[in-house]
Amino acid sequence: MQPIFLLLIFSYCFGALMALLFGASALGRVLAGTGAAVGAGAGILLGAGVIVSGAPFQWSAPGLLPTAGGLALGLDALGGFFLALIGVGALPAAIYGVGYSAAYAPGSVSLRQLGVMFNLFLLTMSLVTFADNVLTFLLMWEGMSLTSYFLVVSEPGQPGTVRAGVWYAAMTHAGLALLLAAFVLLINGGSSAFADLRVTAGEITPGLRGAIFLLAFFGFGSKAGLIPLHVWLPRAHPAAPSHVSALMSGVMIKMGVYGLLRVGLDLLGGGPTWWGALVLAVGAASALLGILFALMENDLKRLLAYSSVENIGIVFIGVGAAMLFGAKGLPAAAGLALIAALYHALNHTAFKGLLFLGAGAVLHATHTRDMNRMGGLIRTMPRTAFFFLIGSLAIAGIPPLNGFVSEWLLFQSLLPGVGLAQPIVAALVTLAIGMLALTSGLAAAGFVKAFGITFLAIPRSPEAAPTRQSSHEAAPSMQWGMGLLVASCLLLALTPTWIVPGLARVIAGLAGVGDALPSFTLGLSLHLGDGFADVSPLLAALGLLVVLGLAPGAMALARVNRSLRVSDSWGCGRVDQTPRMEYTATSFAEPLRRVFAELYRPTKELTIDFHPESRYFVQSIEYRSEIRGWFEEILYLPVISAIQWLSRYVRLLQSGSLHGYVSYLFVVLILLLATILWSGG
């Protein structure tokens, strides 16, 4: 274990150093990417090793940071799972980044900064999973937030990037403040090592435990992007370079899940029913609202970012259900729900990473993120299109791909909750099932839109048209990155019988899930013991393939007419076809926009320019409609204006006069002396 751990640290540092030394040169890009890729690979090995061997890894250096217990690093199965998850997302993103960052116009992006921060981001994020005391955890957490902030603002020239950075920095630090408060309450004057906290947490009063849990939930929730703390996510993720977006959406938001599991289920050891009910309700709301807002987006990367809000919501449905069932004394269902949540987190890393990388390839080729300017890219970038199609199917929960497997597990784990004796809880679980189903249906609609409008039909603008300068297939390293993630999606889809028992080992130590896990029989079917059901994605895939193979054969035997003529579209006899006649991203989502109009509250603005002689002749009509996040305005505008109001008074301190500043120093000195005298020092 030790050599792999050192390899992980060393290769990320190596990558950062090489980026610093060689900067924007091809050598610098390749070496920085290699460092990140090797580090990520080491992370997968180490994480999987800890899970399989069951022996936690320990490494502490108390001398390194003498205050508050120093740096303490350790990796148990839970941390190992998230370390491996980081690797699954980071390895392809690092490879992809080599080709992707080559295309930036000289001067628009500091590749040196990008390479250094990319490696440091991965290093600090990996070390979060190792943290074994509060100081290490918070230091690495903040390191992860800061480095990702610099990654978000990599392209300061782009409109909206700096603003996105400010939103991100503000939200992540608000979250950090909540976490600090939670940990201060949790430590309660004692030792800050996680091992000691597990013991002392039992002595805390229930009221205080509840407060700690709430602080931790909202603190970690702001990193995870749960609604209503998600506001930074659809701004910051699209602004970052695409391979960084893939990491932020696919990996970093999962650290919020890790944190909640670590604090809520590991350190605090679970809690009363309302904890789980709260997490379940917020998760279900995030899932449904996330996909509803994703559907309305015409910016491909913003659509993907909102869909991350949806998927993290699905993960939290599982976490909440696990906490709820744990409190209700249903350890088997709790274990299954948690397995489903972790499985979905891993799946989301694979397919969201893939989709962001695909979106990056499209952006790279067309230089636009507006889906209404795309179309027909399946012809100019066939491989990217195929990869994106696999990702779309997976994220929409279509069998036999991996999104289906985890959603199926989640549905199954919710079934026992419907029969709970407490009617309110049972009703909550029932509603969550309905919301989860609606979410998955809407996700299918959303990704028909994302794939269909982007890649199919006729190009809607010159940028997407197949000319020499514009759209082209992605660079080989980018294709490799996407191909790796396609392979992970397929692997995760077809081998649940190996992954589910592995996840059962990951959660074995957590509160409420107990040892009474459902038994898993290895074989083709994922059999979950009595009272549950069977599914075998592998056999389903085989069945589909057999029918797919037999149908053309049978048709050939039956002497079916096999001729094919390519001609004009029929379109009910239309004469000419131009891109303007096509359905666009906006029009595709129009029916859902009308169905959920209450929620979206779109603004409408209609300007009609009449002919001066007669109102019966119209010279021009201008129609604008926009969907703003109205609840963001309700929740955040008062806070922002309060801060602005306060800072106006703080500004009075900064008078610009040297005399004033000297007198501040003097006053502070007097105050300090007075405090020391007062305390009898």
Next chain:
Amino acid sequence: MIISYLLVLFKILLALLLAPGLVGYVRWLKARLQNRRGAPPWLPYYELSKLFGKEVVMSNNASWLFRVAPYIVFASAVAVTLLIPLIATDMPFDRVGDLLLVVYLLLLGTFFLALAGLDPGTAFGGMGASREMTVAAIAEPTIALAIFGLALGAGSTNLGRIVSATLAEPGVAISPGHLLAFVALFIVTLAETGRLPVDNPATHLELTMIHEAMVLEYSGRYLALIEWASWLKLLIFFALLANLFVPWGLAASHSPAALALGVIALVVKLAVLGAVVAIAETRVAKLRLFRVPELLSVSFVLALLAVTSSFLLK
């Protein structure tokens, strides 16, 4: 063992064979109810053989996806047929998947059909794709809850278990939970298979089409596959309604007499459900597209009641 798998093969062939007849029968009965003479019930068979004999004309804007989609749509419907109870309680593929897999496999077909609708770039294709996905998405929660309403009684979402649980305890079939789930699933069946009042399978007025608009650019063997798959989908939903809620008549053994009875029971059940749909379709007019969500939310509430009643009345 082998006989079980031979039975599955027979089941698929039977379903493929019956599906066009079922649609023809509903059309014919509807025509008779409306005092028209109507086309003979076996017209869909002619349609299939005609389409298979014709050349495919494909839009020059369409990509490879347009050519693959018909096979995937067809394969997803046939794969679902493998999983559902049709003539016998013996279901060797019950371990491959449960009701949720059935629903999501059908969604696979819908997904590709919608993409194929967008592919040629015509306005009608996009319109159909957009509407189909909207209806499919809004129908999804009802299906899930109706499934869970059924599963609560059986303790499993496996089709075999649901069937055997109802057979073991016949009273369950008329419990409020099952009746509500049946009505909810019936409404969803109308929406998912493109029947009135959600979609009009006979329409040629472009602006009201959903399913027909999506497949407008298809011709020849591709259209044949898609039509056959959509007829099979109707049969699948009918068979689910019939055999999950009223499982009597399913052959319990492999004896020829029991199997013959199973086939007869299936045909009778399909005929009854077909008659109900035909009568319903002559009584109601097509809903405006934006009234469809109201209908589906009614079915959602019914499904919600189905689930809650099964634990409240326990």
